[in-house]
Amino acid sequence: MGFRQLVEEPGPVGARQGKPGLRGALIGYGTIAEGHLTGISRTDGLEITAVVDVSPARRAAARRELPGVRVLAELDELSVGELDFIDLCTPPHAHLDGIRFGLRHDLAVLCEKPLLLDRRELEALELAEKASRGFLFPCHNYRFAPSVIAMKAALEGCGAADGDFRGHFRTLRTSHARGTADWRPDWRRERSVGGGGILRDHGPHSVYLAAHLVGSRPDRVRCDLRRPEGGPYADTEEYAFLSLSFASGAVVDFELDWTAAGRQTSYLVSGSWGHVRLIDDDLEQCVDGTARRSRLPSDFNDPRHGNWFKGVFEEFLAEVSEGGRSARLREDAAVTIRVIEAAYRSAALGGRWIDV
Ligand SMILES: NC(=O)c1ccc[n+]([C@@H]2O[C@H](COP(=O)([O-])OP(=O)(O)OC[C@H]3O[C@@H](n4cnc5c(N)ncnc54)[C@H](O)[C@@H]3O)[C@@H](O)[C@H]2O)c1
Structure with a gap:
């Protein structure tokens, strides 16, 4: 069947x-x-x-x-x-x-x-x-990490939804992730397999999350990249700094780093309404002067992210029941690909802003 x-x-x-x-x-x-x-x-x-x-x-x-x-x-x-x-x-x-x-x-x-x-x-x-x-x-x-779900809800209740949104996302890692030892564990540093370095590998998560939290898709990007000066990985970037700008006025910067001193994933969003900050499992918000903190175990350090995939597959089943007609995620992914391609172009042009 x-x-x-x-x-x-x-x-x-x-x-x-x-x-x-x-x-x-x-x-x-x-x-x-x-x-x-x-x-x-x-x-x-x-x-x-x-x-x-x-x-x-x-x-x-x-x-x-x-x-x-x-x-x-x-x-x-x-x-x-x-x-x-x-x-x-x-x-x-x-x-x-x-x-x-x-x-x-x-x-x-x-x-x-x-x-x-x-x-x-x-x-x-x-x-x-x-x-x-x-x-x-x-x-x-x-999008299905419990702390990201809570962050999205917090942002929906304040002025961030109207473009009063300045984001700074950081993905800090001490090296590239290794794949299964049974194949090519360092494929993330092989351009012909991974298609690039950290921008290609972690960039997609940051771009689709930025679009998800802002509530629209970015239309311009600028980017700086750093590759190792020598050695076996010299043709794949290990650090990327990007800025995305949105028609609503929102701006999101992000840093992706495979050479950090420790592992951490953090998303900070601020505006004239206050700020919301997520560091791994810890969510902190101060909106219109009211502060709140919560801890939401989210498994950011589990490389398999097993707990986040139930939401992905439930979303897939919902899409199946609509006959695959809602192209929303597919469009988000297409924009993500265009943003990352434009980011590589921006870096090659000395960090110029590029329309997506
Ligand atoms: N969404 C996430 O949070 C997340 C996390 C890690 C990896 N990923 C993505 O998942 C993909 C796989 O990453 P991974 O970490 O599991 O890599 P991995 O190296 O651990 O596993 C890849 C597997 O694919 C097999 N393989 C390679 N080429 C193949 C081909 N042409 N046909 C069939 N099998 C093939 C390999 O033998 C290996 O078993 C990548 O695209 C990566 O970016 C996503």
């Missing part, structure tokens, strides 16, 4: 008596795939029936850890007629091919960030979408 046969029947998908839930294949069985599996296991109406991975060691791990699931080396070996969706957890260099494969077979396609690398890939996506009855669903999981 394909994706369309399920959604074209009335009633919520996965909740109909006597009907199976949606069946999917996980593509790339590495670090983040484990977070996706946690989310899927906590979401009614979804199951993984196949795994595809190019690494023999990862396929062996999948056979051990996921009994009953078909484990394959190539996308082409999938029995697509038995699937409703594929979930792409491969590194960035393989996203476009995976997306095209899923759309060619009219499947729903979930995909990790960075969805795609540039405008040319976006154009290829548009062509694939036109010819498909499936749809693309980008996984924007940081």
